[in-house]
Amino acid sequence: MYNRVVIGMAEYWVSDNPEDVLCILGLGSCVGLCLYDSSRKVGGMVHILLPESIPGQTNPFKFADAAVSALWEKLKSKGASTKHILAKIAGGAKMFSGTDSLFDIGKRNVEVVKAELKKLNIPLRADDTGGNRGRSIMFYLEDGRLEIKTIGQKPVVV
Amino acid sequence: MGISFEKLNDIQLDALREVGNIGAGNAATALSKVVGKRVKMEVPLVKILPLKDVPEWLGGAEKEVLGVYLTMSGAVTGHILFVMSIDDALKIMHILLGDLTPTREQVLEMDEIARSAMEEIGNILSSSYLSALADFTGLRLNHSVPALAIDMAGAIVDVVLIEISKKGDYALLIETEFVEEENRIKGYFMLIPDTGSLEIILHSIGVV
Numbered sequence A: 001m002y003n004r005v006v007i008g009m010a011e012y013w014v015s016d017n018p019e020d021v022l023c024i025l026g027l028g029s030c031v032g033l034c035l036y037d038s039s040r041k042v043g044g045m046v047h048i049l050l051p052e053s054i055p056g057q058t059n060p061f062k063f064a065d066a067a068v069s070a071l072w073e074k075l076k077s078k079g080a081s082t083k084h085i086l087a088k089i090a091g092g093a094k095m096f097s098g099t100d101s102l103f104d105i106g107k108r109n110v111e112v113v114k115a116e117l118k119k120l121n122i123p124l125r126a127d128d129t130g131g132n133r134g135r136s137i138m139f140y141l142e143d144g145r146l147e148i149k150t151i152g153q154k155p156v157v158v
Numbered sequence B: 001m002g003i004s005f006e007k008l009n010d011i012q013l014d015a016l017r018e019v020g021n022i023g024a025g026n027a028a029t030a031l032s033k034v035v036g037k038r039v040k041m042e043v044p045l046v047k048i049l050p051l052k053d054v055p056e057w058l059g060g061a062e063k064e065v066l067g068v069y070l071t072m073s074g075a076v077t078g079h080i081l082f083v084m085s086i087d088d089a090l091k092i093m094h095i096l097l098g099d100l101t102p103t104r105e106q107v108l109e110m111d112e113i114a115r116s117a118m119e120e121i122g123n124i125l126s127s128s129y130l131s132a133l134a135d136f137t138g139l140r141l142n143h144s145v146p147a148l149a150i151d152m153a154g155a156i157v158d159v160v161l162i163e164i165s166k167k168g169d170y171a172l173l174i175e176t177e178f179v180e181e182e183n184r185i186k187g188y189f190m191l192i193p194d195t196g197s198l199e200i201i202l203h204s205i206g207v208v
Helices: A064-077 A101-119 B010-035 B051-057 B086-100 B104-108 B112-137 B153-165 B197-205
Strands: A003-006 A012-015 A020-027 A031-037 A042-048 A085-091 A124-129 A135-140 A146-149 B045-050 B064-074 B078-085 B141-143 B147-152 B170-180 B183-193
Touching (some): A020 A031, A042 A064, B010 B045, B010 B086, B078 B086, B086 B104, B112 B183
Parallel strands (some): A085 A124
Antiparallel strands (some): A031 A042
16 A cells, blocks of 8 residues: 655655655656665655755755755665665756746756765666656655656656 | 735735735726626635645645746836636636637647637736736836746746745735636736835835
């Protein structure tokens, strides 16, 4: 039996229960980052809003530059190891066309997440980012597969 | 010091509610003209919501909606988002176009005709609220060319919520129900003034 956990904006979840399915519904320019240790079947997901931290705001899971290492720390405390860790990311779409800098936030979110993963030496195994469609993502902790749904398309698994 | 939504008093909320009323009235009148039939409205609900609850209020993060997004400039700066479910937008199009109404699939695939019809509806409705705000405050408000998106509610609102989240954790949402005979159509108007702009609005109305 699957146990669905929906992760809201600036929230995260880590678990070692293989029945857990971590989900973000209707992901636009935010980024969903999944980390998974395949040997221990420990995984985590975070719903990132912005590329850079804002002084005075204390929730690290809101910002790409802090969320990646914060999630990694949480995962390590659940028993994940550097040896078997991998990352999958989705989101970062540009929902409205236009020239406003606001519209590029998705792209910047993705860039910062990737840079942070690189710093931590976590291999990026799947990357479904950009474009102009929203996504719903489901991360299955039983095997680390990530299912991605967009409107009018068949779900894909990465 | 900026005033934020969650700290408004009852009088200030009432004033914003009144802007919502007038805006919804304008929107109903505009819709009546477009469809050539009398469109009435229910008294709008004005809500101050935590950001994370906004998609739920719109019918769920995966609800298929159209969103029209604009930025305000001039005396007041900030963002406007108008949201309507695809089903309700199709009802309007059906009154407007009859048998020529695009199918749901055409709308979701952003077929050219569907897109321009959706864009038109979104523009008319969002500018109705904006002109109410300008009239009520007496402020000169400019706005950008509206941008349209058709997608899941969560994805449509997240870019705007991101913008709000830089400053606070609440949004002002005006929910209006339009009524044309047996058709009931809900529109959601979100106002996101930049820091300082909410104060200018309230000051212009005379409730600060």
